[in-house]
Amino acid sequence: xxxxxxxxxxxxxxxxxxxxxxxxxxxxxxxxxxxxxxxxxxxxxxxxxxxxxxxxxxxxxxxxxxxxxxxxxxxxxxxxxxxxxxxxxxxxxxxxxxxxxxxxxxxxxxxxxxxxxxxxxxxxxxxxxxxxxxxxxxxxxxxxxxxxxxxxxxxxxxxxxxxxxxxxxxxxxxxxxxxxxxxxxxxxxxxxxxxxxxxxxxxxxxxxxxxxxxxxxxxxxxxxxxxxxxxxxxxxxxxxxxxxxxxxxxxxxxxxxxxxxxxxxxxxxxxxxxxxxxxxxxxx
Amino acid sequence: xxxxxxxxxxxxxxxxxxxxxxxxxxxxxxxxxxxxxxxxxxxxxxxxxxxxxxxxxxxxxxxxxxxxxxxxxxxxxxxxxxxxxxxxxxxxxxxxxxxxxxxxxxxxxxxxxxxxxxxxxxxxxxxxxxxxxxxxxxxxxxxxxxxxxxxxxxxxxxxxxxxxxxxxxxxxxxxxxxxxxxxxxxxxxxxxxxxxxxxxxxxxxxxxxxxxxxxxxxxxxxxxxxxxxxxxxxxxxxxxxxxxxxxxxxxxxxxxxxxxxxxxxx
Amino acid sequence: xxxxxxxxxxxxxxxxxxxxxxxxxxxxxxxxxxxxxxxxxxxxxxxxxxxxxxxxxxxxxxxxxxxxxxxxxxxxxxxxxxxxxxxxxxxxxxxxxxxxxxxxxxxxxxxxxxxxxxxxxxxxxxxxxxxxxxxxxxxxxxxxxxxxxxxxxxxxxxxxxxxxxxxxxxxxxxxxxxxxxxxxxxxxxxxxxxxxxxxxxxxxxxxxxxxxxxxxxxxxxxxxxxxxxxxxxxxxxxxxxxxxxxxxxxxxxxxxxxxxxxxxxxxxxxxxxxxxxxxxxxxxxxxxxxxxxxxxxxxxxxxxxxxxxxxxxxxxxxxxxxxxxxxxxxxxxxxxxxxxxxxxx
Numbered sequence: 001x002x003x004x005x006x007x008x009x010x011x012x013x014x015x016x017x018x019x020x021x022x023x024x025x026x027x028x029x030x031x032x033x034x035x036x037x038x039x040x041x042x043x044x045x046x047x048x049x050x051x052x053x054x055x056x057x058x059x060x061x062x063x064x065x066x067x068x069x070x071x072x073x074x075x076x077x078x079x080x081x082x083x084x085x086x087x088x089x090x091x092x093x094x095x096x097x098x099x100x101x102x103x104x105x106x107x108x109x110x111x112x113x114x115x116x117x118x119x120x121x122x123x124x125x126x127x128x129x130x131x132x133x134x135x136x137x138x139x140x141x142x143x144x145x146x147x148x149x150x151x152x153x154x155x156x157x158x159x160x161x162x163x164x165x166x167x168x169x170x171x172x173x174x175x176x177x178x179x180x181x182x183x184x185x186x187x188x189x190x191x192x193x194x195x196x197x198x199x200x201x202x203x204x205x206x207x208x209x210x211x212x213x214x215x216x217x218x219x220x221x222x223x224x225x226x227x228x229x230x231x232x233x234x235x236x237x238x239x240x241x242x243x244x245x246x247x248x249x250x251x252x253x254x255x256x257x258x259x260x261x262x263x264x265x266x267x268x269x270x271x272x273x274x275x276x277x278x279x280x281x282x283x284x
Numbered sequence: 285x286x287x288x289x290x291x292x293x294x295x296x297x298x299x300x301x302x303x304x305x306x307x308x309x310x311x312x313x314x315x316x317x318x319x320x321x322x323x324x325x326x327x328x329x330x331x332x333x334x335x336x337x338x339x340x341x342x343x344x345x346x347x348x349x350x351x352x353x354x355x356x357x358x359x360x361x362x363x364x365x366x367x368x369x370x371x372x373x374x375x376x377x378x379x380x381x382x383x384x385x386x387x388x389x390x391x392x393x394x395x396x397x398x399x400x401x402x403x404x405x406x407x408x409x410x411x412x413x414x415x416x417x418x419x420x421x422x423x424x425x426x427x428x429x430x431x432x433x434x435x436x437x438x439x440x441x442x443x444x445x446x447x448x449x450x451x452x453x454x455x456x457x458x459x460x461x462x463x464x465x466x467x468x469x470x471x472x473x474x475x476x477x478x479x480x481x482x483x484x485x486x487x488x489x490x491x492x493x494x495x496x497x498x499x500x501x502x503x504x505x506x507x508x509x510x511x512x513x514x515x516x517x518x519x520x521x522x523x524x525x526x527x528x529x530x531x532x533x534x535x536x537x538x539x540x541x542x543x544x545x546x547x548x549x550x
Numbered sequence: 551x552x553x554x555x556x557x558x559x560x561x562x563x564x565x566x567x568x569x570x571x572x573x574x575x576x577x578x579x580x581x582x583x584x585x586x587x588x589x590x591x592x593x594x595x596x597x598x599x600x601x602x603x604x605x606x607x608x609x610x611x612x613x614x615x616x617x618x619x620x621x622x623x624x625x626x627x628x629x630x631x632x633x634x635x636x637x638x639x640x641x642x643x644x645x646x647x648x649x650x651x652x653x654x655x656x657x658x659x660x661x662x663x664x665x666x667x668x669x670x671x672x673x674x675x676x677x678x679x680x681x682x683x684x685x686x687x688x689x690x691x692x693x694x695x696x697x698x699x700x701x702x703x704x705x706x707x708x709x710x711x712x713x714x715x716x717x718x719x720x721x722x723x724x725x726x727x728x729x730x731x732x733x734x735x736x737x738x739x740x741x742x743x744x745x746x747x748x749x750x751x752x753x754x755x756x757x758x759x760x761x762x763x764x765x766x767x768x769x770x771x772x773x774x775x776x777x778x779x780x781x782x783x784x785x786x787x788x789x790x791x792x793x794x795x796x797x798x799x800x801x802x803x804x805x806x807x808x809x810x811x812x813x814x815x816x817x818x819x820x821x822x823x824x825x826x827x828x829x830x831x832x833x834x835x836x837x838x839x840x841x842x843x844x845x846x847x848x849x850x851x852x853x854x855x856x857x858x859x860x861x862x863x864x865x866x867x868x869x870x871x872x873x874x875x876x877x878x879x880x881x882x883x884x885x886x887x888x889x890x891x892x893x894x895x
Contacts, residue, residue, distance in 0.1 A: 003373070003441070005373060005374050005375060011373065014365035014372075015378065017362065018363070018381060018385070019366075021362050021421075022422070025419075025422045026384060026387070026388060028403060029399035029403035032406055033395070033398055033399040033403075092291055092294070092295070101540055102534050102539055105539055105540065105543060106527065106530045106531050106539065107527075109526065110523050110526040110530060111302055111523070112526070113480075113483050113522050114305065114306070114523060115483040115484075115503065117500065117504045118503065118515075118519045119305055121507055121515075122306075122309050125312070125322050126304060162305065170543060173543055173544055173545075174434075174544025175544075177540070177544060194287065223393050225393075226485070226504075240394045243398065244394050247398055247401070247490075253401075442631045442635040443637060445602055445622075445629075446629065446635035446637075448623045449602075449623075449627055449697075449706075450649040450699075451624075451649055451653060452623055456652050460648070461637065464639045
């Protein structure tokens, strides 16, 4: 079984089914959506096929500018918070004994099964005035009286960080668990204290992983549509919320599609920019 | 020692953070009356029974499980030949299919959901149950694709060469060496896709939301219109199922390795 | 002819030539060692014999049949890989029986052959043990047993002993040789350890930079190396520049060596002489004058380092013939003609 280029049609056969499925059920829907974004909205029903830029023109308003900026800013903050919490955590986790790691991994995988709705509901409960955690803080003497922490920006941020955290840990895990322990040991023999060695050796060594993870969480956070609604005010609604709103409640598919295309392009551009800057740094 | 204390503290804080919503949900699920109070008023496990005894909840449960079982199977059926092809052959252009396989999961779910919606609406099959199966399968194909790629990469090629020196042709090598070694990654990829499909809301909603109620859709509606602790008990039930599935995988396999660790005795 | 023949085998990877025009004829039942430093092409050559790589040009003949186009799984060979490649998902017994199993042998036949081989490798009763629970030496032997399960025509081993510790390695070299002689099977072993080659081989094939430099029995390679590289690779040797003096005799370090002839066509030459053939005696006469710089007494042998004419010559002697010299002493070096080999340099 040599690893070589495919020679006959039969050699290509494993690719037929996946290729077919992916092209028919992913590429085509996606292209359809791009096409629809140029259609004209039909007030009585769905839409009429056309080719107009009307939908994209609606972006050039202050309102959407603000929503876009907010969505991007929120996603960036979620990404930074998640990676900042998850990176040291995952690093320390990989140093624990096998059994401890296994238990934590099973727990993290189980938490993944909480749907966005439930997460929103649970955190909104935790942040209420009557039964939320502020009561605990009052009990501990940290606050004077209980306060409702929701709806608010910080509630949305907390909820989204919570949702992304298990994914972040699981994405960082392979890279950190394979990290050569001798790197750290070498640093320590050269006089670096453990925290210093961590920041001077581990973080730079895994810079690419960190950047990739930040991008992943960023894109993931951009897609969040329920938590901003449940935990925040309308001013906290992201682009994804608006897209869903337009598509389903306002029955304005073309506009929703246009926003979706725009969102994808924006994410790709930001990701591309980040990678470009990173490459420039490496070249220097 | 200071370092140990700090580490324990850090882990405890993270653990509490992750567990807090679960505690809330568990608490709500045992309310005596149809009330989403937390801390719970009274104690009753009847809401767990509701999952199975209430006709609507039961229908939603069956719908979700059926969807998850079939969609995960389809996702694996798409991912396996693709991962196998990429490992077996040198074909740089085929990597485009790998990107196509990773894309659905990386894109914001609402976009994938929208794409599916427009596709099914345009093709005229909108609302049919099987459209949800295909939509979910495509949406989640990334998971088995990633685990299987990891699995194939972990196969020592000298094992394959050794088998061929002993007289095994390509098909025999696939059957007797590759597939047995891939099996744990197949299982974990399926489990991932299954668990995530059980809890997926928006793609299911946009494709079949008007004809079928899966559990996440029902929970969302319950949150908006008919407060009932059943939605909390369902969530606890799901977490328990996920915990069981992954514990079994951990018990019979090496979950650290499945998630990316090199095989070692450490 | 009966046996394995390599005809003008060339293997290139793009611009890089891994094996350059290899020609070799090996009769049946011989133990061949492919010997050379890393990167010399020996593993590539072995893999071509196995069919895991295709030669860029040339042919491989086995018993007068061209097997070059025959795929690996039809070549009826047994191969032991450097990593041993034992199947982690099968027990010891299932590993050994694998070649039989895939050919449809019954459970009983598989067990019988497996037990037979386990006895041969001195591991009876190990059939149900998982592979992960074996020591390095045991894994070695299981890999060998598995390769021999179907009594193949060719037995190929790629640096099979490199993962073992020194003492075990030496023991395994002897065991492997004895096993091969008992079974009479044509065997190719790739190794970079010349001691290993000397211990096990009927025929040593020394390779350097993709070329076969010399293929001969071990002692012939030792006594009559084909060139300076081979001479230096096998054992210890002294390589000294040779000139022709006015009388036409070969001289080294200014001293003519009687009865030593410079082969025709050699413009630049070196003389190779093994340390155990260098004779140290009192200064004077026909001997080369030198100063002792270091004496290394290893108990079983004594190495004396002598500096002469800017070069260091090493002489090795057993304790019985110990030259009683100390560092700083002047000695006379004699290089007997029959121990000298003139090589192109």
